[in-house]
Amino acid sequence: GENVEQHPSTLSVQEGDSAVIKCTYSDSASNYFPWYKQELGKRPQLIIDIRSNVGEKKDQRIAVTLNKTAKHFSLHITETQPEDSAVYFCAASAGNTPLVFGKGTRLSVIA
Amino acid sequence: DVKVTQSSRYLVKRTGEKVFLECVQDMDHENMFWYRQDPGLGLRLIYFSYDVKMKEKGDIPEGYSVSREKKERFSLILESASTNQTSMYLCASSAVSSNQPQHFGDGTRLSIL
Numbered sequence: 149g150e151n152v153e154q155h156p157s158t159l160s161v162q163e164g165d166s167a168v169i170k171c172t173y174s175d176s177a178s179n180y181f182p183w184y185k186q187e188l189g190k191r192p193q194l195i196i197d198i199r200s201n202v203g204e205k206k207d208q209r210i211a212v213t214l215n216k217t218a219k220h221f222s223l224h225i226t227e228t229q230p231e232d233s234a235v236y237f238c239a240a241s242a243g244n245t246p247l248v249f250g251k252g253t254r255l256s257v258i259a
Numbered sequence: 260d261v262k263v264t265q266s267s268r269y270l271v272k273r274t275g276e277k278v279f280l281e282c283v284q285d286m287d288h289e290n291m292f293w294y295r296q297d298p299g300l301g302l303r304l305i306y307f308s309y310d311v312k313m314k315e316k317g318d319i320p321e322g323y324s325v326s327r328e329k330k331e332r333f334s335l336i337l338e339s340a341s342t343n344q345t346s347m348y349l350c351a352s353s354a355v356s357s358n359q360p361q362h363f364g365d366g367t368r369l370s371i372l
Contacts, residue, residue: 157299180358191349191363192302199358237301244309246292246317247361251301 150175154250171238172220178240263364278337282350289355291333296347
């Protein structure tokens with residue numbers, strides 16, 4: 149089955165700097181890659197997703213890149229702000245199979 | 260906006276009790292999921308369902324069962340609660356089409372004493 153590895157497990161950046169979180173997956177059939185943000189005490193919320201027919205997708209300060217050959221995808225947050233502090237999860241799935249999640253990255257943005 | 264509602268935010272039960280966690284979604288989603296979330300382990304899939312009366316085991320089904328009698332409701336059952344089932348439990352739903360995002364509930368923090 150699918151296995152998703154996520155790095156780093158913790159990340160601290162200065163406000164205004166960029167943050168990058170990387171994930172690798174094992175199943176070449178996976179074709180859907182969402183990213184979730186979970187603030188303390190709240191539900192995971194989808195922030196961006198990418199499908200395998202696209203190499204990059206951007207939404208304001210957030211971007212995701214996908215390299216299908218290498219089986220990895222990354223989340224990029226530019227101009228980080230304190231409200232970006234949260235736990236971020238990547239996930240992967242193939243077709244209508246359940247999402248397989250990475251173990252999460254705790255991002256701290258230091259003002 | 261999709262709403263996934265879990266019946267309790269916090270629950271305290273005793274070892275050996277039968278525990279029911281309820282989840283309801285209002286978007287007519289076919290797919291529903293139960294996860295547990297533990298520090299450092301991410302979200303692990305317990306059970307999922309693609310239709311009424313259907314259920315499939317996830318990665319960690321031992322000690323749990325589920326019930327899906329109505330499309331909007333998916334229940335997680337701890338048959339005989341044990342202390343190692345103390346955790347945060349998250350319910351999610353998604354539409355049936357391929358590659359649709361999952362929408363999560365607020366979670367139930369369950370403590371087994």
